[in-house]
Amino acid sequence: MRPILWWATLPLMAACSEHRSPTETKAAVPAVAKNVSAAFDSTTVKNLPLNQLPAGVPRQPGQVLELKRWMDANGPNLLRISRSSVQTLPAGLDDPNDTQSVSLYARQYVQRAGKWEELWHLQDAVEQCAFDMWLGPVPGAAAITDLDVDGRTETTLVYKLVCRSDVSPADLKLIMREGSAKYALRGHTVVQYDSVPAAQRIPANACCLDTISAARLEEEYELLMGRYETEKAFRQAPPAFLRFARQHWRRWVVEQEMGQL
Numbered sequence: 500m501r502p503i504l505w506w507a508t509l510p511l512m513a514a515c516s517e518h519r520s521p522t523e524t525k526a527a528v529p530a531v532a533k534n535v536s537a538a539f540d541s542t543t544v545k546n547l548p549l550n551q552l553p554a555g556v557p558r559q560p561g562q563v564l565e566l567k568r569w570m571d572a573n574g575p576n577l578l579r580i581s582r583s584s585v586q587t588l589p590a591g592l593d594d595p596n597d598t599q600s601v602s603l604y605a606r607q608y609v610q611r612a613g614k615w616e617e618l619w620h621l622q623d624a625v626e627q628c629a630f631d632m633w634l635g636p637v638p639g640a641a642a643i644t645d646l647d648v649d650g651r652t653e654t655t656l657v658y659k660l661v662c663r664s665d666v667s668p669a670d671l672k673l674i675m676r677e678g679s680a681k682y683a684l685r686g687h688t689v690v691q692y693d694s695v696p697a698a699q700r701i702p703a704n705a706c707c708l709d710t711i712s713a714a715r716l717e718e719e720y721e722l723l724m725g726r727y728e729t730e731k732a733f734r735q736a737p738p739a740f741l742r743f744a745r746q747h748w749r750r751w752v753v754e755q756e757m758g759q760l
Contacts, residue, residue, distance in 0.1 A: 686727030
């Protein structure tokens, strides 16, 4: 089936506010911690009950989807991911269908001197979608690591944005944060649409869509599946960051059944 409507919905999912400031994309690589006692212990990462937000954490819109707490060299950390309720909007003059919008929010906090301070935040949205819509983190994909062994953790999120009426791939984003520094892969899922298992469609090399002409992508839309635009955001990152991001992308790129908003 040819996914024509998917191309038309691309502008609808351009509402991302990920705060790509120059200081984030060109952040210096932190020095390796000299104090080995401050090294990250992965066993400190705990999934908290969604209704047990620690006292003093600022309020955030929407329903809480994930809540994690852990320790690193910065002290206690908290990650909260939430999603707003779906809103039905009036149909446009040229569109007989009602449209819907949904927003995703992610915040990481560090506790200093007894107070929770925001380390970074992310907001993204699917807006005015008249087709099948979904937005949310891929279950189990959020990862807390210390790949450069400096005692300060990296937080990696993987989430999908969907507005479609066919079997075209969903938008997929992998966002890695280490403090103010941000690294990202942005591309598309692999979907099941015939007898060939989706897992067999994962490309051996998922990079890079920005090297393929728009005309060819429109003619051979299968090239989108499983690939991301570019790896340029990782140019200033430690090599271990990109290695992990490539592996993590490949692990979560096959589209699974989505839940209800």
